[in-house]
Every structure is written in C-alpha cells, then in structure tokens.
Amino acid sequence: MSYALVIGAGPAGLMAAEELAKAGVKVVICEAKPSIGRKFLMAGKSGLNVTKDEELDAFAAQYDTPALRPMLSDFGPREVRIWCRALGQEVFTGSSGRVFPMAMKASPLLRAWAERLAGLGCEIRTRWRWTGFDGPGFRFDTPTGVQVLTPSVTVLALGGASWQRLGSDAAWVPWLAAKGVGIAPWKPANMGFRVDWSPKMAPFFGQPVKGVTLIVGDRRERGEFVISAKGLEGGGIYAVSRALRDGATLSLDLLPTLSESEIAARLARMKPGESTANRLRKLGLDKVQTALMMEFARADPFNQLNCLRIPLSGPRPLDEAISVAGGIEWASVTDGLELKALPRTFVAGEMLDWEAPTGGYLLTACWATGRWAGRNAARSFLAV
Numbered sequence: 001m002s003y004a005l006v007i008g009a010g011p012a013g014l015m016a017a018e019e020l021a022k023a024g025v026k027v028v029i030c031e032a033k034p035s036i037g038r039k040f041l042m043a044g045k046s047g048l049n050v051t052k053d054e055e056l057d058a059f060a061a062q063y064d065t066p067a068l069r070p071m072l073s074d075f076g077p078r079e080v081r082i083w084c085r086a087l088g089q090e091v092f093t094g095s096s097g098r099v100f101p102m103a104m105k106a107s108p109l110l111r112a113w114a115e116r117l118a119g120l121g122c123e124i125r126t127r128w129r130w131t132g133f134d135g136p137g138f139r140f141d142t143p144t145g146v147q148v149l150t151p152s153v154t155v156l157a158l159g160g161a162s163w164q165r166l167g168s169d170a171a172w173v174p175w176l177a178a179k180g181v182g183i184a185p186w187k188p189a190n191m192g193f194r195v196d197w198s199p200k201m202a203p204f205f206g207q208p209v210k211g212v213t214l215i216v217g218d219r220r221e222r223g224e225f226v227i228s229a230k231g232l233e234g235g236g237i238y239a240v241s242r243a244l245r246d247g248a249t250l251s252l253d254l255l256p257t258l259s260e261s262e263i264a265a266r267l268a269r270m271k272p273g274e275s276t277a278n279r280l281r282k283l284g285l286d287k288v289q290t291a292l293m294m295e296f297a298r299a300d301p302f303n304q305l306n307c308l309r310i311p312l313s314g315p316r317p318l319d320e321a322i323s324v325a326g327g328i329e330w331a332s333v334t335d336g337l338e339l340k341a342l343p344r345t346f347v348a349g350e351m352l353d354w355e356a357p358t359g360g361y362l363l364t365a366c367w368a369t370g371r372w373a374g375r376n377a378a379r380s381f382l383a384v
Contacts, residue, residue, distance in 0.1 A: 003028055005151035007130050009036035012349025012370035013157030019374030021120035025381050032129035037110045039166040044106025051080040051360035053093045064355045067330045075368040087112040098360055132175045153344045153377045160324040160350035161186040180341035182329035184353040188321035191241055192233030194313040205229045207288045213253040216240040238358050245315050252308045254289050323362050325355040336376035344380055348373035
C-alpha cells in the first residue's frame with residue numbers, strides 16, 4: 001500500500017503529517033524517542049510561547065532568510081492562533097506581544113493534536129530510530145529489530161543540533177551529505193555566554209539582572225537576564241546573542257534613565273568619604289548590579305555606570321542552545337522544500353538553515369515549514 005513517511009514527531013513533523021492526512025494520504029510517523037513532542041513539551045515548561053502578535057512584515061523581518069517569507073505568509077501569527085483555537089486551546093496575548101495558550105503549558109495542546117492526528121488515521125511508531133538509507137529505503141532500529149521502509153514520499157523533520165537528549169542530535173547530517181545535500185555548519189543560537197567569574201560572585205548565581213540596557217554595537221536592548229555559575233543567560237542575552245556570537249562586545253547601561261551629567265550631579269551631592277557600595281546604592285543600583293560593578297569596574301566604577309563592559313569568553317556549547325543556525329542549505333531544496341538530491345523527500349523545521357530570536361518565532365517557523373513541506377509532499381504523492 002502506498003503511504004507517506006514522516007520521520008520526527010516534533011512540531012514540524014506533526015504539522016507535515018497533519019497536512020498529508022488531510023489530503024487523504026496514509027501517513028506513518030516514526031519517532032526515535034518513547035513519546036512525541038519532547039522538545040516541544042520542554043519549551044512549554046515555563047509557558048508555551050506559540051507566536052508573536054505582530055504584522056507579517058515585522059514578524060518575517062526577525063528571520064535571517066527571506067526564503068521563509070512565503071511559508072510565514074501561509075501560516076503566520078494569525079493562523080497559529082486560529083489553529084490553536086481549533087484544537088480547543090484558547091490563546092491570549094501578553095503585554096510584550098507574545099502569544100500563549102490560556103493553559104500556558106504545551107501538554108494540553110499536544111494531547112489534543114495527537115487525538116486529531118489519530119482521528120485522521122495517522123500511525124505513530126515510537127522508538128523507531130532512523131539509522132540511514134538502505135538502497136531506496138529508510139532503515140530503522142526498532143523494538144522488534146531492523147526495519148526498512150520504502151514510502152511513496154517522505155518528510156524529514158529531525159530537528160537541529162541542540163538538546164540531544166530530547167532527540168535533536170543531527171545524526172542525519174552525514175547520511176544526507178553523502179547524498180549530495182549541502183549542509184551549513186552548525187552554530188548555537190539563543191544561547192548563554194561564558195563569563196569567568198571571581199569567587200566573590202558565587203552568592204549571586206541564579207539572581208536576575210533587571211532594569212538595565214544591553215549595549216551591543218549600535219543596538220540598545222532593554223531586557224532581563226540571569227547570572228549563573230557558567231556566565232550569563234536569559235531573554236535579554238538571547239535577544240543579542242547572534243551579534244555576540246559573531247564577535248560583538250557586550251556592555252551594560254545600569255542606569256538607563258539617567259544621563260552621565262545627572263549621575264555626576266547626584267554623586268556631587270553625596271557626603272565625602274562614603275563607601276563605593278553605598279554610593280552605588282544611593283544611585284539606584286541593587287545588590288546584583290552593584291556586584292557586577294565591583295566585579296568589572298572596581299578601580300573606576302562611577303565612570304562606567306552607563307557602559308560597563310562585560311568580558312565574555314564565548315558562547316555556551318551548542319547542545320545547550322535553545323536553537324541553532326546552520327543545517328540544510330536553501331540551495332539544496334526546491335521552493336516546495338523538496339531535496340533536489342533526493343526527489344520525493346521533503347524537509348522541515350530546524351533541519352533547515354535559518355535563525356530567529358525567541359518570542360514565538362522559532363515555533364511558528366517550525367509549524368510553517370512543516371505545513372509547507374506536508375502540503376507539497378501531498379501534491380507529489382497524489383501526482384503519481
């Protein structure tokens with residue numbers, strides 16, 4: 001019997017399977033892990049940010065490749081909200097424009113989605129790990145031994161190269177490269193950075209840094225981040241991580257509402273002989289901000305309040321990154337996300353070479369590329 005194969009049961013793979021099944025195609029989904037959507041569930045642990053409530057032009061501008069634009073036009077912020085509601089998951093928009101399910105968690109959405117896929121006739125096989133090609137077929141290690149599948153069409157949605165324990169291990173790279181598929185080198189994205197702290201900073205590990213402006217080149221970004229034993233991480237850092245990864249320096253404006261002249265005037269009104277820490281407190285710095293000043297500007301703190309340089313020692317390892325840049329080069333796929341070197345094999349999600357910030361952009365693009373690949377795979381299947 002003819003059928004479509006989807007390898008990978010994350011957001012992109014499940015969306016591709018849904019589109020294939022809606023077109024009347026028999027779908028088999030193979031997932032290496034014991035359950036589906038593991039990285040999706042992890043992403044929703046602190047609140048599932050499904051998209052950003054923005055006009056399409058502003059939304060699409062956050063991605064590093066124009067190739068995604070038609071896919072985002074087809075399934076962008078508006079369509080994500082409609083799709084979630086159709087699964088019985090009402091959504092709301094937070095003050096930052098980020099969109100969340102009312103339940104906040106990923107599990108209710110994933111359960112409803114799995115039920116809908118089952119209703120469409122999709123077969124999900126867990127613990128089926130793809131191990132490469134076997135002639136014209138796809139070879140799997142399964143609970144019952146090695147199996148080879150030879151579908152009519154295939155969608156690969158195997159993730160990128162971060163969070164290996166959740167399934168994104170990039171094991172597929174040499175198999176596709178051997179077939180002539182171009183692979184751009186992996187780079188971490190939306191990641192933390194290493195800082196070589198002195199022992200005096202240990203009491204502040206795990207503490208947030210609030211109310212500051214991050215300065216990276218000509219860009220000034222208000223945001224919060226966290227001091228960890230390894231360095232700096234969190235939303236404020238992720239927002240500028242691409243520039244930092246590519247060699248920009250990081251400085252902090254710890255008093256972004258005060259100019260240098262206003263700071264000087266306030267200092268002049270303070271009593272002579274006051275300690276540095278007390279003066280910093282009176283200027284408005286909290287204990288964590290004061291610790292940063294004493295760590296990196298102890299010799300001359302008052303001239304660096306608006307431009308405290310933070311010496312970074314490089315990004316955290318690739319596997320710790322929230323997402324990645326790199327993957328299958330756009331020159332290796334058609335406009336329909338079909339691999340030029342492997343006709344009737346389509347790709348979606350983080351396998352493709354694109355990069356975007358956190359804030360709903362990552363998940364939306366995974367869904368959008370999955371939908372696009374699934375629809376084009378269905379057209380290819382039905383054309384036979």
